[in-house]
Amino acid sequence: MTRPSVDRAQPIPPAEQPARLAALTAAVRARTQLVPRVGLVLGSGLGGVADAVERPVAIPFEELPGWPVATAPGHAGRLLLGTLAGVPVVALQGRFHLYEGNDPGLVVQPVLLFRELGAAILVLTNAAGGVNPSFGPGTLMAITDHINLTGRSPLVGANADELGPRFTDLTDVWAPRLRERLHAAAAAEGIALDDGVYAGLLGPNFETPAEVRMLRTLGADAVGMSTVLEAIAARWAGLEVCGVSLVTNAGAGYTGVPLSHEEVLAAGAEAGPRLARVLRRFIAEL
Ligand code: HPA
Numbered sequence: 001m002t003r004p005s006v007d008r009a010q011p012i013p014p015a016e017q018p019a020r021l022a023a024l025t026a027a028v029r030a031r032t033q034l035v036p037r038v039g040l041v042l043g044s045g046l047g048g049v050a051d052a053v054e055r056p057v058a059i060p061f062e063e064l065p066g067w068p069v070a071t072a073p074g075h076a077g078r079l080l081l082g083t084l085a086g087v088p089v090v091a092l093q094g095r096f097h098l099y100e101g102n103d104p105g106l107v108v109q110p111v112l113l114f115r116e117l118g119a120a121i122l123v124l125t126n127a128a129g130g131v132n133p134s135f136g137p138g139t140l141m142a143i144t145d146h147i148n149l150t151g152r153s154p155l156v157g158a159n160a161d162e163l164g165p166r167f168t169d170l171t172d173v174w175a176p177r178l179r180e181r182l183h184a185a186a187a188a189e190g191i192a193l194d195d196g197v198y199a200g201l202l203g204p205n206f207e208t209p210a211e212v213r214m215l216r217t218l219g220a221d222a223v224g225m226s227t228v229l230e231a232i233a234a235r236w237a238g239l240e241v242c243g244v245s246l247v248t249n250a251g252a253g254y255t256g257v258p259l260s261h262e263e264v265l266a267a268g269a270e271a272g273p274r275l276a277r278v279l280r281r282f283i284a285e286l
Contacts, residue, residue, distance in 0.1 A: 008106060010103060011105065012106055013157025013158050014159050015158035015159060015160045017112055017160055020109065022116075024064055024066070024067075024109070024113050025116050025117065027059075027065055028064070028081070028113070028117060031057050034057070034083075034088050034090075035117065036088045036090035036117055036118055037088055037119060037286070038087060038119055038122075038286070039089070039090045039111060039114030039115075039117075039122045039123070039239070040089060040090070040092065041091075041092045041124045042091060042093050042094070042125055043095065043125045043227075043246070043268075044265065045246075045248070045265040045266075045267065045268015045269060046127065048268075049275060050078075052084055053083070053084055053091055056082035057081045058079070060077060060078050079091070079093075079113075080092075084279075084283050087283045087286065090114050090119060097203065097225055098152060098202050098225070099202060104154040104229050105154055107229050108229050108230050108233035111237075112163070112234075114234075115237050115238070122231075124227050124234075124242070125245070125279075126226050127267070128246065128247055129249055129252065130251050132196060133254065135194065137248055137249055138246075138270060139192075139194055140191065140274065140275060141194045141195065141221060141246075142194070142244055143243040143244065144195050145173070145174055145197045146174070146197065146200060146228045147199040147200070147218060147219070147220055148229070148232070150200055153229070154236075168236040170235060173232070173241055174231070174242060175241055178240060178241070179242055181242075181285070184285070185279075186278045188281055193278065196221025197221050197222075198223070198224060198228070199220035200224060200226065200229070201223060206252050206259045207251065209253025210253075212251035212254070215251070222245045222247055223251060227245075244275060244278070246271050246272075247267075248268060
């Protein structure tokens with residue numbers, strides 16, 4: 001199938017989302033009638049969690065209207081609809097990042113689509129650097145709150161009142177109820193799960209050691225290049241949000257060893273199955 005290439009940078013204000021979401025929903029509904037309860041975004045190296053999705057209908061990003069191919073290595077770039085532990089789910093294997101040159105409105109479109117398809121709960125996952133010095137590689141961290149340091153918001157521009165309010169409260173963007181459920185699931189699986197604050201930066205460069213020290217002073221426990229815009233948009237649109245970071249490396253400057261994306265993917269491969277067990281039980285017991 002050939003089609004005109006997508007301009008990832010084209011501004012998509014909230015007011016333009018409803019028409020775009022209608023086109024996306026129609027494209028998905030041409031392939032499956034599955035109504036998901038839960039939406040999952042699977043971050044760098046964590047796409048393996050998707051292997052647990054049963055009888056998936058898989059749609060490559062580029063086959064959905066307005067979506068470009070995923071460019072980040074370690075991201076498959078597919079939308080999956082299927083069941084997990086018998087519960088209907090929609091999962092994004094890969095995501096759109098700001099650092100790829102995507103407009104914030106595109107970055108958040110998948111989670112808005114989840115809601116459009118019927119999901120009420122959103123689970124965001126990501127790979128992150130450890131800012132809390134006690135969070136070494138392999139640490140799983142339930143996100144208690146975030147600090148948006150991207151300088152961007154997906155809610156800038158004319159609002160779509162039918163999707164969400166002009167001014168969105170973020171007091172409980174990371175739902176305490178769902179975090180408790182994540183902890184219960186982890187405990188039942190015998191898997192350690194910490195709590196912490198996620199700082200979202202633009203990337204794609206990793207931080208300097210001075211920036212990591214600054215982030216610690218600001219109250220962050222982990223740092224990454226995703227998640228915060230998706231959480232904001234999801235809350236705006238009325239989804240209940242939770243998330244887990246996989247700490248793949250100590251933050252820059254802690255060990256003296258340079259950071260690399262290969263290290264991030266390797267830690268994802270090691271810890272992915274652990275996170276998959278937590279999420280499977282979390283979803284089974286919702
Ligand atoms: N910084 C930012 N993003 C990341 C890191 C990091 O150290 N590790 C994995 N994603």
